[in-house]
Amino acid sequence: MSRFGSFPRRLVHVVIVLFGITLVTFFLLRLIPGDPALAILGSSYTHTRAVAIDSTLGLNRPIWSQYGLFMGRLFHGNLGFSFFYNQAATTVIGNHIAPTIFLIIYSAVLALVISFPIGFVSGLRRGGVTDQASRVFFTLSFAMPGFWLGIILILIFSVHLHAFPISGFGGGLAGHLYSLFLPALTIALGFSTVLVRSLRAATITTLQAEFIDTARMKGVGWSQVLWRHVFRNAVLAVVAVYGVNLAYLISGTVLVENVFSLPGLGTLLVSSVSDRDYPVVQGVTLLFAVLIVAINLLTDVVQAALDPRVGQEIGE
Amino acid sequence: MSAGGTGSGDLSTGDLTTGGMRAAWAASPSELLMKAAAKAASRRRSTVRRRLTLIAGLVMLAIAIVAVLLAPVLVSASPTTIDALHPLASPLTAGHLLGTDQFGRDVLARILYGGRIDLAIAFGATSVTLVGGTIIGLVAGYLGGRVDAILMRLVDLFFAFPFLVLIIAIVAMLGPSIFNMFIAIWITSWVSYARIMRAQTVVAKKQQYVLAARALGYGPVRVMFRHILPNVASAVIIFSMVDAVGNIILAASLGFLGLGAQPPAPEWGTMISDGQNYLLSSWWLATLPGLAVVFVGVAFSLIGDGLTDLLRAGER
Numbered sequence: 001m002s003r004f005g006s007f008p009r010r011l012v013h014v015v016i017v018l019f020g021i022t023l024v025t026f027f028l029l030r031l032i033p034g035d036p037a038l039a040i041l042g043s044s045y046t047h048t049r050a051v052a053i054d055s056t057l058g059l060n061r062p063i064w065s066q067y068g069l070f071m072g073r074l075f076h077g078n079l080g081f082s083f084f085y086n087q088a089a090t091t092v093i094g095n096h097i098a099p100t101i102f103l104i105i106y107s108a109v110l111a112l113v114i115s116f117p118i119g120f121v122s123g124l125r126r127g128g129v130t131d132q133a134s135r136v137f138f139t140l141s142f143a144m145p146g147f148w149l150g151i152i153l154i155l156i157f158s159v160h161l162h163a164f165p166i167s168g169f170g171g172g173l174a175g176h177l178y179s180l181f182l183p184a185l186t187i188a189l190g191f192s193t194v195l196v197r198s199l200r201a202a203t204i205t206t207l208q209a210e211f212i213d214t215a216r217m218k219g220v221g222w223s224q225v226l227w228r229h230v231f232r233n234a235v236l237a238v239v240a241v242y243g244v245n246l247a248y249l250i251s252g253t254v255l256v257e258n259v260f261s262l263p264g265l266g267t268l269l270v271s272s273v274s275d276r277d278y279p280v281v282q283g284v285t286l287l288f289a290v291l292i293v294a295i296n297l298l299t300d301v302v303q304a305a306l307d308p309r310v311g312q313e314i315g316e
Numbered sequence: 317m318s319a320g321g322t323g324s325g326d327l328s329t330g331d332l333t334t335g336g337m338r339a340a341w342a343a344s345p346s347e348l349l350m351k352a353a354a355k356a357a358s359r360r361r362s363t364v365r366r367r368l369t370l371i372a373g374l375v376m377l378a379i380a381i382v383a384v385l386l387a388p389v390l391v392s393a394s395p396t397t398i399d400a401l402h403p404l405a406s407p408l409t410a411g412h413l414l415g416t417d418q419f420g421r422d423v424l425a426r427i428l429y430g431g432r433i434d435l436a437i438a439f440g441a442t443s444v445t446l447v448g449g450t451i452i453g454l455v456a457g458y459l460g461g462r463v464d465a466i467l468m469r470l471v472d473l474f475f476a477f478p479f480l481v482l483i484i485a486i487v488a489m490l491g492p493s494i495f496n497m498f499i500a501i502w503i504t505s506w507v508s509y510a511r512i513m514r515a516q517t518v519v520a521k522k523q524q525y526v527l528a529a530r531a532l533g534y535g536p537v538r539v540m541f542r543h544i545l546p547n548v549a550s551a552v553i554i555f556s557m558v559d560a561v562g563n564i565i566l567a568a569s570l571g572f573l574g575l576g577a578q579p580p581a582p583e584w585g586t587m588i589s590d591g592q593n594y595l596l597s598s599w600w601l602a603t604l605p606g607l608a609v610v611f612v613g614v615a616f617s618l619i620g621d622g623l624t625d626l627l628r629a630g631e632r
Contacts, residue, residue, distance in 0.1 A: 020473040024482075031489035143613025145565045147572050148588055148606035151595065155603070159596055166595075251480035255569055259592070269481065270573050273488040285485040289477045 014297055021289045025282055026070050029057075032278065040278050044083045056080070079286070080279030084272070089279040093265065093287060099169050099180075100264035103253050106180055107187035108246060114188055115195035119238075120231060122196065123203025131200070138193040146252050150186040150259040157182060167261040183260045187252045194245050195238065202237035206230050236307050243299025247292045370622025376615035380608075384431040393422035395429040395582045404598045415600050417590065423600065427608050430582035433494065435612065437567035437576075441501040442560045448502070449509025450545075450552050456510065457517025458540050468514065474507040483566070484575060492575040501563065508559065509552050516548035550627035557620030561613045568609050584609050 032039045037053040053059075056073070058066040073080070079089040122131040141149065158166045170179030206212065207230060215225050254266030261267065265284050272280040383390065393412070399420030407415040407423075414423040456467040474482070486500035520526060521544065529543045570576035571585025579586060584605040591601025 016469075017472060017476050020469070021476055024473060024477070028485055028489055031486060033490070139617060140610065140614065143561055143565075143610050143617055145568050145572070145585075145588075145606065145609050147569060148602075148609065151588065151592055151602050151606070155595060155599055159599075247478060250478040254478075254480055254484070255572070258573060269484060270575070273484060273492065273575060278489070281485055281488045285477070285481055288481045292478060293476055 010297070010300060014293055017293055018290070021286065021293070022071060022074065023067070025286045025289070026067050028282055028285065029278060036278070039276060040080075041083055042276050049083075079283035082277050082280050084275045084277040084280070089283045092280055093268070093283050096263060096265050096268040097287075098264075099262045100253055100257065100266065102176055103180055103183055103187070103257070103262065103264060104246075104250065106177070106184040107191065107249060107253075110184050110188035111191040111195060111249075115192040115199060116235075118192070119196040119199025120203055120234065123200040123207070123234070124226070124230075126204065134196055138196055141189055142193050144190075145255075146186055146190045147255040147259045149189060150183065150256050153182050153186055154259075169262055180262070183256045183262060186256050186259070187249055190252055191245060191249050194241060198241045199234055199238050202234040203230060205237070206233045209233070236303075239303050239306060240299065243296060243303075246295050246299070250288055250291065367622065367626070369618050370626060373615050373618030373620075373622055376611065377619065380431065380612050380615060381435065384428055384435055387425065387428035387432070391422065391425045391428060393425040395421060395425040396580050397421065404594065404601075406598070407600050407604075414604055415598070417587075417598075417601055418594060423587075423604060426582035426587060427584070427605055430577075430584050430587060430605065431608060431612075433571075433577050433581065433583045434564055434567045434585075434609070437494075437498070437501075438560050438564040438612070438616070440498060441505065441563045441566075442556055444502055445505040445559070446509055446552060446556045449506035450513045450549075452506060453510035453513025453515075453552075454517050454540050454545060457514035458521055458536065458544065460518075464514070467510065471507045471511050474504055475511075477504075479504065480566070480569065483570070484573070487570065487575045492578065494577055497567070497570055497576045501566065505559065505563075508555065512551050512555055513548070516551055517544055520544045520548050550623075554620055554624050554627065557616050557623060560616040561620075564609060564612050564616070568605075 029036055036057065037050045037059065038045060040053055041049055056069070058069040061069075077090055079093070081087075082089045082092050085092045118130060118134050122128070122134055125131060154166055157163045164182045165179050168179050170176050212225060212229055215229055216222075220228075253264065254269060256262075257264045257266035258270055265287070269281060269284045272278075272284070387395075399416065401420065402409075402412075402416055403418050403420045405412050405416040405420070407413065409415060412422050412424070414427065416422055417426070452467060456464040482504055483497075483500040486503060487496050490496040490499060517540075525547075526539060526543055529539050534543075567576060567583075568585035568588065571583045572589045574586070574589065577583035577586055579590075587605040588602050591598070591603075591605070594601050
């Protein structure tokens with residue numbers, strides 16, 4: 001059996017989920033009470049435009065045929081027309097995608113930097129200072145709304161210390177890294193709660209494994225044992241947790257972008273709700289869901305690459 | 317329901333533990349005797365501590381509920397009365413313990429009255445999805461076959477979306493209001509309960525006591541609700557506490573984004589959002605309502621932690 005034995009089956013599953021995602025996104029527009037064409041057009045309502053919308057959405061046809069039309073347009077990269085921006089919805093979304101992707105990657109990396117040392121040390125020295133302090137801190141941060149934490153960080157670092165800007169995306173790579181530090185930290189702290197907990201648990205379990213005793217008895221130095229055996233195995237156990245929670249992190253970006261007024265997808269989503277820009281809401285929802293499917297797939301691949309047992313177990 | 321259920325759960329799992337212990341006794345008596353005694357002692361110690369955790373959480377939650385319900389008794393100020401002469405008074409001002417906002421409204425009064433909305437969402441959203449998701453998971457797991465396959469694909473589908481994004485999208489289509497927020501949470505949040513409950517039911521239905529009940533000729537409804545549910549309910553009950561933390565944060569998040577409670581109604585999230593505009597001059601406006609969210613969130617977390625060990629103590 002190959003290393004990626006379960007991969008084809010996984011891909012079939014992904015296709016089914018993607019199909020389901022389009023179905024949910026399609027039905028979102030049906031939730032609008034009243035006439036969708038009227039709602040989509042809003043103040044830019046004219047009779048000819050309404051007729052045009054009726055025919056693109058196929059509102060006078062049976063529902064399965066409407067779904068067929070929706071899928072047909074989707075395959076041509078057409079998510080509908082944003083009458084608020086007077087542009088194709090895909091163009092509007094494309095203009096807002098960069099800050100969000102940047103923020104997701106930035107906070108995912110920052111979360112690793114924060115949680116790996118803390119989680120590992122907490123597991124090694126159970127009940128130690130790091131363990132106790134991190135437990136108190138992360139119990140609190142679990143009950144903390146991410147957006148509120150962001151505001152507290154602004155209050156400390158921007159208002160009082162003047163160390164970071166209150167809002168904005170900045171220019172150039174260095175500018176982005178500087179301007180997005182507080183937003184990324186906000187998300188990363190929330191994300192770290194789960195990571196620290198699971199890395200701590202994984203470290204404790206690994207320390208009790210027999211191969212650790214074997215390695216010690218062979219005369220391997222303690223730091224070598226920690227690095228080559230404990231750490232690597234603990235990290236392996238956390239990869240799946242990391243992947244699953246990366247998906248939750250995306251929800252965090254929506255809020256944090258709004259706190260720091262970043263011109264990303266989350267801000268676009270929320271402003272589109274009040275602008276009643278339904279095609280954009282539909283498009284952003286679809287995009288986020290596809291992003292999550294991609295992340296989950298990537299997690300599986302990484303896990304299979306790091307640990308040959310994973311692919312085998314599922315494959316058989 | 318929950319109290320009676322967990323009681324019988326303790327009984328049946330307790331039998332299993334004794335069986336396992338008897339087998340261990342046979343292996344190596346003296347050493348295991350000492351180990352078991354030490355284990356029992358440490359378990360007693362930790363049970364006392366866990367009870368304290370649970371009690372602390374319950375007391376905190378009770379304080380929050382009483383404060384919110386007795387708001388008219390505790391503060392004389394009205395949460396919505398505008399006082400143009402005393403805007404942005406700082407905390408500890410005479411007559412305004414926590415200061416006033418930009419319209420001169422009393423912050424303490426707004427936090428207490430606003431808590432009614434947030435706590436109502438925490439309880440209303442959590443209880444409905446707990447009951448609904450549990451029943452769906454129970455039925456899917458017990459009946460199996462096509463019903464199970466369809467329901468679980470539906471669950472997979474909901475998990476493909478970032479939770480917050482899907483809720484925002486649904487609220488966007490229905491129109492922002494507290495009631496539509498409830499609907500959005502009800503539509504999406506049952507899936508976690510269904511997944512947990514299904515997994516438990518699939519295992520439980522092969523156990524002796526279920527087979528015995530079926531052999532006695534009991535119908536599926538009676539077996540599901542009188543035999544399986546009481547024995548496996550602890551998992552969803554514990555999860556509901558985590559979910560309640562999530563829902564209180566969600567309520568505040570949607571309020572913050574302007575998609576939940578609408579002004580001038582006081583609500584913690586909208587208060588934080590309003591207060592962010594005055595961050596440079598009046599720190600208390602955005603920070604204090606957030607502390608209220610953290611307080612209630614920690615209360616639910618502690619109850620969850622306490623319940624986890626209390627309900628699982630008998631299973632070990």
